[in-house]
Structure formats: C-alpha cells, structure tokens
Amino acid sequence: MEIIQINEQSLMIYFKPEISEQVYGQVASVVEYIKDFNHAAITEVIPSYRAVMLHFDFLKASKEEIIDDLKLNELDLDKQSSTESRRIIHIPVVYGGAYGPDIENVAQHHDLSVEDVIKRHTENAYLVYMLGFLPGFPFLGGLDEKLHTPRREEPRLKIDAGSVGIANNQTGLYPLDSPGGWQIIGRTPIDVFNQYRKPMCVYEAGDKIQFYEITESQFKDIKAEIEADKLDYSKWVVIKDDN
Secondary structure: OEEEEEEOOEEEEEOOOOOOHHHHHHHHHHHHHHHHHOOOOEEEEEEOOOEEEEEEOOOOOOHHHHHHHHOHHHOOOOOOOOOOOOEEEEEEEEEOHHHOOOHHHHHHHOOOOHHHHHHHHHHOOEEEEEEOOOOOOEEEEOOOHHHOEOOOOOOEEEEOOOEEEEEEOEEEEOOOOEEEOOEEEEEOOOOOEOOOOOOOEOOOOOOEEEEEEOOHHHHHHHHHHHHOOOOOHHHHOEEEEOO
C-alpha cells in the first residue's frame, strides 16, 4: 500500500496494480475502516479499482496527522476484510435489434451466435468497481473472456440512455444519452440514474449487477410506466444479497 499526497487537500492510497476482486476487497475494507473512524478532517472517501482518494480539510489536519491518526501505515491488508454485504442488482435488458445494434459484431468476432452472446452476458454478476465518466456509469468487472471485444473503430455521437455495451474486457451501462465507442448489445428501460430520486442511482460501488433478458414489449411497458410515474421498481429491479 502506497500513500501519496496529490494536492493540498487530497491523498491517494494505492493498492496492488491490478484489477481483481481480491484487490477491490482490500479497497472496500479500507474505505469502510476510514469511514467508521469518522475523522473530523476527512470530508470524502472515494474508492476506485485499486485506489482510495481521501479529501480532507487541511486547516484541521495535515497529511501526516491523518496518516498517523488512522494508523494507515500499520494496516495489515491480509487481515482487513469488509463486513458490508454486497448486493446483486438484477437489471432487465432487451438485447439486439435497434436496442443492441452491435450484438452481431460481438457474435461474429467470437464465432458465436447472438443467443450465445446473450446467454454468456446474462450468466455472470458483475462487480461495480467504480462509478464515473457519466453520473451513474458503472465500470463492471467479470465479463466472460469469450465476450472480450474491442471498442468500435468509429465512436457514435449519441448512445441512448440505458444502453448496455462491451469495450475490451469490460461491460457497462450508459445511464444518460452520451457519445461513446462501446459495442452496444442491448438496452434497459430502467432509469438507473435519476437526480430527482433518492437514492439517485440504483447501485453503488461494491454492488454487483446481473442483467436478465426481457422482450421488446416488456421494454415498452416499463418505459410507459416510468413516464407515467407508476413503475413498481421492485418488480423489475430485483435486489438480492450476494451470499
């Protein structure tokens, strides 16, 4: 573990330079440890793949004081474990067609059928390593190696909100309309990010997301219920503990 001050009010805590659930488990446990400590000078704790950013009030404490108070240099990462139970957020997706215009590309790239792509993509629960790029955009780990596909050579100027895509060894979900170069294989009707809702995002870093297939008719029904503010989210966005 390496600790670096990146500006007068921010520290970065770096872990092993790899993307894995083991390293993220250490990240999550240290985040939990720091939050539980409730240090008066720390204003925000932000996890990522293999690092934690600490924002602090430098008028209340220095970098050295924070490291000493939290005993960061004495932490035994092998003994650190998060007690937070991870949730699996099940999100409905309609695959292919106008909703997933690149699914044929992904299938051909791996000599698979479209049905195989859908089956493989819906089998795994993907760890949310971090949110970024757009509000509520989840960077997900755990994509089947048979689905690893390069980004599009020409990015699109607009990808519709809810689009589910693949870029190299990752899958992700566009919560808002945005330009992008990911291979789009499907779309969810769920407004996974809504600034007027509490919580604004249906998942957070440390959760897992598992996609499941729905029909175009179901997609349209869900969209209509959202627009009418009548959707029962618990019916479609099923949340379970990761036991």
